[in-house]
Amino acid sequence: MNIGEIAKRAGVSRSTVSYALSGKRPVSEETRRKIQQVVDELGYRPSASARALANGRTSTIGLVFPPAGNHYTGMQLDFIGSVVEAAAAYDYDVLLSPSGVDSDRSFQRLLGERRVDGAILMEIRLEDDRVDHLAELDFPSVAIGRTAHPERGWWVGLDHTALAAACVHHLADLGHRRVAFVNRPEQLLRAGYESAHRGLDGFTKAAAERGLTVRTYCCGDDAASGQACVEQILRDDPATTALVTLNEAALGGLYRGLARAGRHVPRDFSVTGVVAGRWAETVTPQLTAADVPAEEMGRRAVDLLVERLDHSDAPPRHHLLTPPISLRASTGPAGVTPTADAGSGTTP
Amino acid sequence: MNIGEIAKRAGVSRSTVSYALSGKRPVSEETRRKIQQVVDELGYRPSASARALANGRTSTIGLVFPPAGNHYTGMQLDFIGSVVEAAAAYDYDVLLSPSGVDSDRSFQRLLGERRVDGAILMEIRLEDDRVDHLAELDFPSVAIGRTAHPERGWWVGLDHTALAAACVHHLADLGHRRVAFVNRPEQLLRAGYESAHRGLDGFTKAAAERGLTVRTYCCGDDAASGQACVEQILRDDPATTALVTLNEAALGGLYRGLARAGRHVPRDFSVTGVVAGRWAETVTPQLTAADVPAEEMGRRAVDLLVERLDHSDAPPRHHLLTPPISLRASTGPAGVTPTADAGSGTTP
DNA sequence: TAGCTTCGCCGAACCGGTTCGATGAAGTGA
DNA sequence: TCACTTCATCGAACCGGTTCGGCGAAGCTA
Numbered sequence: 001m002n003i004g005e006i007a008k009r010a011g012v013s014r015s016t017v018s019y020a021l022s023g024k025r026p027v028s029e030e031t032r033r034k035i036q037q038v039v040d041e042l043g044y045r046p047s048a049s050a051r052a053l054a055n056g057r058t059s060t061i062g063l064v065f066p067p068a069g070n071h072y073t074g075m076q077l078d079f080i081g082s083v084v085e086a087a088a089a090y091d092y093d094v095l096l097s098p099s100g101v102d103s104d105r106s107f108q109r110l111l112g113e114r115r116v117d118g119a120i121l122m123e124i125r126l127e128d129d130r131v132d133h134l135a136e137l138d139f140p141s142v143a144i145g146r147t148a149h150p151e152r153g154w155w156v157g158l159d160h161t162a163l164a165a166a167c168v169h170h171l172a173d174l175g176h177r178r179v180a181f182v183n184r185p186e187q188l189l190r191a192g193y194e195s196a197h198r199g200l201d202g203f204t205k206a207a208a209e210r211g212l213t214v215r216t217y218c219c220g221d222d223a224a225s226g227q228a229c230v231e232q233i234l235r236d237d238p239a240t241t242a243l244v245t246l247n248e249a250a251l252g253g254l255y256r257g258l259a260r261a262g263r264h265v266p267r268d269f270s271v272t273g274v275v276a277g278r279w280a281e282t283v284t285p286q287l288t289a290a291d292v293p294a295e296e297m298g299r300r301a302v303d304l305l306v307e308r309l310d311h312s313d314a315p316p317r318h319h320l321l322t323p324p325i326s327l328r329a330s331t332g333p334a335g336v337t338p339t340a341d342a343g344s345g346t347t348p
Numbered sequence: 349m350n351i352g353e354i355a356k357r358a359g360v361s362r363s364t365v366s367y368a369l370s371g372k373r374p375v376s377e378e379t380r381r382k383i384q385q386v387v388d389e390l391g392y393r394p395s396a397s398a399r400a401l402a403n404g405r406t407s408t409i410g411l412v413f414p415p416a417g418n419h420y421t422g423m424q425l426d427f428i429g430s431v432v433e434a435a436a437a438y439d440y441d442v443l444l445s446p447s448g449v450d451s452d453r454s455f456q457r458l459l460g461e462r463r464v465d466g467a468i469l470m471e472i473r474l475e476d477d478r479v480d481h482l483a484e485l486d487f488p489s490v491a492i493g494r495t496a497h498p499e500r501g502w503w504v505g506l507d508h509t510a511l512a513a514a515c516v517h518h519l520a521d522l523g524h525r526r527v528a529f530v531n532r533p534e535q536l537l538r539a540g541y542e543s544a545h546r547g548l549d550g551f552t553k554a555a556a557e558r559g560l561t562v563r564t565y566c567c568g569d570d571a572a573s574g575q576a577c578v579e580q581i582l583r584d585d586p587a588t589t590a591l592v593t594l595n596e597a598a599l600g601g602l603y604r605g606l607a608r609a610g611r612h613v614p615r616d617f618s619v620t621g622v623v624a625g626r627w628a629e630t631v632t633p634q635l636t637a638a639d640v641p642a643e644e645m646g647r648r649a650v651d652l653l654v655e656r657l658d659h660s661d662a663p664p665r666h667h668l669l670t671p672p673i674s675l676r677a678s679t680g681p682a683g684v685t686p687t688a689d690a691g692s693g694t695t696p
Numbered sequence: 697t698a699g700c701t702t703c704g705c706c707g708a709a710c711c712g713g714t715t716c717g718a719t720g721a722a723g724t725g726a
Numbered sequence: 727t728c729a730c731t732t733c734a735t736c737g738a739a740c741c742g743g744t745t746c747g748g749c750g751a752a753g754c755t756a
Binding site for chain 1: 393394395422429443454461604630634
């Protein structure tokens with residue numbers, strides 16, 4: 001069923017069918033009804049490929065996935081969901097691009113083969129060749145995250161520096177003096193992941209400001225690593241009374257490690273960090289955290305991208321979000337300074 | 349940069365360029381090198397839209413999302429990830445289709461506008477109009493899940509009946525006599541979700557077989573609902589000593605509810621169910637569960653779909669998986685029968 | 697009633713690839 | 727030397743839409 005068939009059955013030319021359906025030129029009411037009738041009878045829908053070829057737009061946006069890391073975190077899930085939903089509202093489809101092992105290849109597919117009108121990038125690095133590359137090509141894209149040179153770009157980001165600092169201040173206000181920082185995996189830190197770097201930065205500076213004693217750790221994106229990380233923390237400094245985490249996937253493991261070590265949260269030990277709200281609520285006690293507004297970020301990224309697609313001359317825009325810390329139940333006042341032998345509390 | 353430009357610069361015709369690149373007809377080594385050189389210089393890649401139009405294939409598969417439910421669960425994330433990855437290995441892109449509120453519209457986009465060569469459906473219902481519809485059209489698709497009439501279809505499913513039954517037997521073997529069942533949200537059960545129905549079925553039958561006293565509940569897909577559900581369970585029958593859950597998203601809440609009620613897992617209360625392994629490990633104690641092999645299922649779904657796309661006359665195939673229960677730490681022998689007043693253990 | 701505008705529709709070209717049949721040059725055998 | 731095959735390449739048609747310029751009929755003005 002193509003447009004020619006419709007035209008034939010309606011007794012008009014192909015162009016008339018096209019205009020009747022698109023409304024880009026006036027068509028008499030009578031013909032339009034006749035055409036519509038045939039279209040409805042045959043359930044005709046114009047081919048996306050043909051349309052894309054003709055007018056040079058695919059009505060599809062690409063969602064480019066982490067170039068490192070082997071499985072996805074809950075936060076990414078929230079991004080994906082909200083991007084898909086927001087895109088649908090604008091009548092855009094979303095094409096997922098793994099850009100995993102073979103990053104360049106799928107990138108080439110998206111851009112080189114012109115499968116998408118624009119792209120949304122996730123898991124941004126401070127020096128991100130993908131962002132640079134797209135900027136050079138002037139290819140419409142919006143980053144979820146902020147590189148080291150964000151001035152002229154389109155992005156929606158989270159102020160990880162401020163958020164990590166807020167966590168530190170929150171803990172310091174509660175009287176904690178020895179605090180650990182649980183970052184994303186070392187591999188990602190080394191790769192230059194924005195959140196890992198800016199978060200670490202904010203943590204370190206704020207801790208120095210408040211005169212805290214700190215240690216920082218990298219931790220794999222899974223529960224087992226989280227548990228191991230806590231064990232390490234308590235071994236390195238048994239007097240630690242709180243931690244700040246950026247690592248959502250390890251959260252369950254962090255809690256487990258603390259429980260195993262006999263540290264009660266929040267009585268003996270406070271936990272906070274930067275985590276999507278939905279996941280902060282799954283742990284017990286619920287995590288006091290700066291809630292990553294993943295839903296809002298995804299939606300805004302799509303808004304920006306659509307704006308850029310509709311007005312190719314629009315000046316760069318961005319949103320930097322700084323959500324407040326949601327007080328839940330995982331932090332409390334630093335208690336009596338733990339006795340020196342408290343560190344031996346690992347279970348056999 | 350189109351194929352004509354390449355042809356001009358290489359001093360050959362457009363068709364020669366096409367053949368040189370596709371290899372579908374022999375081209376002299378000399379011309380092929382000349383063409384390749386021009387292609388490399390200009391970084392030319394053929395347009396996906398034009399190619400799709402010409403040969404009637406988009407090299408894209410659609411991943412159709414739940415028609416009900418407002419946010420995504422971790423299991424779905426695992427499916428998405430593995431599908432994208434497996435598809436990339438076959439050089440297919442993945443188009444996400446929310447099919448959320450306006451299910452028909454995005455479905456029409458995918459099929460009517462021929463944006464995809466085939467589709468993978470998630471969150472199958474026992475009577476699923478999407479599946480029926482696609483079967484009628486003879487549109488290549490694979491379901492992740494199994495309808496009430498799975499004989500002639502392509503799908504990869506989980507034997508929820510057997511898995512739920514296995515959970516029951518596991519608990520019964522441990523001596524539990526009063527067991528609750530925590531299902532997906534009522535809305536989904538009513539909509540006819542396969543896993544909810546088959547799981548409930550397997551649970552009920554196995555419990556009858558073992559002569560257990562049971563109660564079944566529906567529970568929202570979030571921690572708060574899980575907590576409320578446990579409270580309800582212990583109110584309805586304080587002597588309950590175990591539960592089986594299909595509801596991964598509520599898991600954290602279930603644990604919290606038990607802790608609040610003063611029930612220690614697994615000493616006082618056993619928890620098991622059907623949950624993706626990665627998520628079963630995030631809770632403490634780690635969940636003894638039938639691990640949903642989401643990664644394998646996604647991969648197999650893609651394998652089947654590609655097979656069907658390559659051989660349109662292939663007979664229907666499917667995989668029914670029955671992963672074993674992974675023994676972790678959330679179940680234990682039923683202890684002394686709880687005293688009658690144990691049910692009042694909710695915190696104020 | 698001639699001349700002008702407006703309206704509704706048509707035909708053709710175009711988007712950028714693929715594919716089929718044809719063509720001419722080179723190679724082979726009698 | 728001629729007929730026949732083989733090989734490399736070309737031109738044209740096609741996929742299914744969109745869009746532009748033009749044209750005839752109807753309506754309006756003088």
